[in-house]
Amino acid sequence: MSAESRLDDRTQFEWPPLSNAFQPRLVLPFLAYFAGFRLVSQFVKTFMWQGYAGFKGYRLQNLTICLLHSLISGIWTTVFFLVYTKEMFDEVVHWYRPWAAQLPIISIAYFVHDAVDMLHHEWSRWTLELLVHHIATCFALLVGLLSGKFLLGDYWALLMEGNSIFLHTRTIMHISGLSKEHPDLYKTVVRCNVVSFVLYRFVGQALFVRWAVSHINKMHVFYVCVALGGPSVFVVINVTLFFRVLVADGYLSERWRSKAAIDRYAIHASAFFGVYSGQLIEAAQWEFPAVSRKPVSYGNGRERRLHAVHCELASGFPKHH
Numbered sequence: 001m002s003a004e005s006r007l008d009d010r011t012q013f014e015w016p017p018l019s020n021a022f023q024p025r026l027v028l029p030f031l032a033y034f035a036g037f038r039l040v041s042q043f044v045k046t047f048m049w050q051g052y053a054g055f056k057g058y059r060l061q062n063l064t065i066c067l068l069h070s071l072i073s074g075i076w077t078t079v080f081f082l083v084y085t086k087e088m089f090d091e092v093v094h095w096y097r098p099w100a101a102q103l104p105i106i107s108i109a110y111f112v113h114d115a116v117d118m119l120h121h122e123w124s125r126w127t128l129e130l131l132v133h134h135i136a137t138c139f140a141l142l143v144g145l146l147s148g149k150f151l152l153g154d155y156w157a158l159l160m161e162g163n164s165i166f167l168h169t170r171t172i173m174h175i176s177g178l179s180k181e182h183p184d185l186y187k188t189v190v191r192c193n194v195v196s197f198v199l200y201r202f203v204g205q206a207l208f209v210r211w212a213v214s215h216i217n218k219m220h221v222f223y224v225c226v227a228l229g230g231p232s233v234f235v236v237i238n239v240t241l242f243f244r245v246l247v248a249d250g251y252l253s254e255r256w257r258s259k260a261a262i263d264r265y266a267i268h269a270s271a272f273f274g275v276y277s278g279q280l281i282e283a284a285q286w287e288f289p290a291v292s293r294k295p296v297s298y299g300n301g302r303e304r305r306l307h308a309v310h311c312e313l314a315s316g317f318p319k320h321h
Helices: 003-008 018-022 024-047 054-083 085-090 102-121 125-146 151-158 161-176 183-214 221-248 301-313
Strands: 268-270 275-277
Touching (some): 018 024, 024 054, 054 085, 054 151, 125 151, 151 221, 161 183, 183 221
Antiparallel strands (some): 268 275
């Protein structure tokens, strides 16, 4: 479709064509990118972070793929924003290029992969939060692809991945112990994480909401709901995450630590007892080290033995460390 015909096209005032989700232009690239993430994930699980056992090893491997996606999306959207600044503010509805549509498809493939990976390894409140994030993100990105409109709305959303580069790097360094080996680098990453969090997540979303409010009468009510509802969901997610980061990295006082507590659960098959047990694994201390938690009761003696076994399996560092 030519640029002129796209401007004359008024599909932004119509319900999005949901059947377009099954078109080859979307399905085939999605399958290719999804397979790519699965293959890279298998490579990481086979050859990387082999010195870390259990849940900690899984987190490092999972975060490596998260970082890969953030590098792709964060760098792509940042460069795009700098090169196509005028389009990002003035042509959000109509601007579309097939090559540019690949980034949202890549991201949808990644989020589906990550959801599958998480559900395979753990189920917790933390997992639920991330699933809400992934579902909301995939839905918003797909809306920008179905009609060929609002593609740049996807780019505004994916700008947040610019911060995720530092967020994931920070977490990987702490879990792996690299934060202690390279303290100056870690402090730099922590500072960059906070600054980029504000710029990419809060300022970026605020600018997009400002655009959406000023264009309410220029699009279908469905797109209005997505344009305003999406940021509403993400502001809750981002504020919660930012609060945890500030507490963990010592930017807030001690009295806030108990309010930022995170408990992560994982279901493990215990070869020792031949049963499945949903015992608590306090993995949050690896990602948010300054957060203290209340003591937890693990029930009877058999449950405590199960918990001890699972914590040993998930302890992360080999015993000789």
